[in-house]
Amino acid sequence: RHHVLSLADFTSAEYDTVLQTAASFQEVLSRRTKKVPTLQGQVVANLFFEPSTRTRSSFELAAKRLSADTLNFASASSSMTKGETILDTAKTYLAMGTDIMVIRHKEAGVPNAIAQEMDRLGVRVSVLNAGDGQHEHPSQGLLDLFTICTLLDPDNPRLELLKGKKIAIVGDILHSRVARSNIWSITASGAELHLAAPPTLLPKLFADFGKDRPGRLFIHWQLEPALKDADFVMTLRLQKERMTAHLLPSLREYHQMFGITRSKLQLCKPNVKVLHPGPVNRGVEISSDLMDDPEFSLIQTQVTSGVAVRMALLYLIGTTRA
Numbered sequence: 505r506h507h508v509l510s511l512a513d514f515t516s517a518e519y520d521t522v523l524q525t526a527a528s529f530q531e532v533l534s535r536r537t538k539k540v541p542t543l544q545g546q547v548v549a550n551l552f553f554e555p556s557t558r559t560r561s562s563f564e565l566a567a568k569r570l571s572a573d574t575l576n577f578a579s580a581s582s583s584m585t586k587g588e589t590i591l592d593t594a595k596t597y598l599a600m601g602t603d604i605m606v607i608r609h610k611e612a613g614v615p616n617a618i619a620q621e622m623d624r625l626g627v628r629v630s631v632l633n634a635g636d637g638q639h640e641h642p643s644q645g646l647l648d649l650f651t652i653c654t655l656l657d658p659d660n661p662r663l664e665l666l667k668g669k670k671i672a673i674v675g676d677i678l679h680s681r682v683a684r685s686n687i688w689s690i691t692a693s694g695a696e697l698h699l700a701a702p703p704t705l706l707p708k709l710f711a712d713f714g715k716d717r718p719g720r721l722f723i724h725w726q727l728e729p730a731l732k733d734a735d736f737v738m739t740l741r742l743q744k745e746r747m748t749a750h751l752l753p754s755l756r757e758y759h760q761m762f763g764i765t766r767s768k769l770q771l772c773k774p775n776v777k778v779l780h781p782g783p784v785n786r787g788v789e790i791s792s793d794l795m796d797d798p799e800f801s802l803i804q805t806q807v808t809s810g811v812a813v814r815m816a817l818l819y820l821i822g823t824t825r826a
């Protein structure tokens with residue numbers, strides 16, 4: 505694989521390769537030196553046309569741990585403010601010798617468009633999608649998968665561990681690229697995936713998403729059936745910046761109906777774990793005390809997993825290219 509733009513066509517073998525490579529980098533990160541020389545001489549450019557804390561910093565740290573040189577771009581402080589286009593910006597980074605472009609944009613399809621342009625130019629540059637509009641966030645989907653699988657078997661994380669598990673994704677599924685990437689990975693595993701949200705944030709078209717895959721997908725417009733006997737609950741941020749007013753009840757009503765709290769978790773399996781990709785609206789999609797409770801919350805573990813998983817992606821792409 506030359507680019508990573510979506511999880512829609514990921515194979516079981518590819519998931520396992522990423523999980524096992526990430527596990528080996530998790531071990532490297534536990535050492536005192538935390539660094540390997542694998543991508544020495546390669547240039548990783550983080551081209552972020554939309555804000556980010558976790559994804560941008562963990563891709564940068566991952567590249568540095570692999571000894572690559574890193575370039576960081578933020579559109580607000582770039583020559584795009586003077587009218588330079590996205591493709592011309594990418595070509596500028598190409599001219600500086602970039603090997604891997606990590607791209608985030610508020611519009612779906614921008615990483616694909618840049619990847620196509622690089623292929624058209626016949627250059628050996630790889631593109632990693634770091635989140636494009638409402639389309640996909642593949643590295644987040646992979647780090648969520650890694651977080652769950654390493655909890656189930658720390659020594660040998662693999663896709664088949666999810667078989668028979670019940671996983672609920674709750675919240676603003678309509679606007680969530682994280683949900684779309686997770687739908688692909690979880691339905692590839694043979695798990696039961698339950699989506700729950702108000703109807704305005706979970707249109708029926710999701711019923712066809714991931715059809716004909718090993719896992720089964722269920723749609724709920726109430727929270728309770730999704731939580732009942734769940735092993736994992738992934739709650740999502742309400743993306744107010746992408747919403748029009750009519751999509752949402754008040755935040756208080758939303759929290760009452762779909763917010764994840766200790767009392768609602770009693771419907772789940774006793775050792776249920778809660779995930780959230782971040783950033784979190786505390787007290788809206790999840791209660792503040794639950795978010796900070798390490799007995800239930802995997803939110804900080806997800807952030808930690810992000811570095812090892814992004815090292816794995818950069819390593820696999822970077823060494824295939826060489």
Ligand code: CP
Nearest residue numbers: 556557558559781782
């Ligand atoms: N989960 C996620 O993509 O977070 P950031 O927007 O902070 O990168």
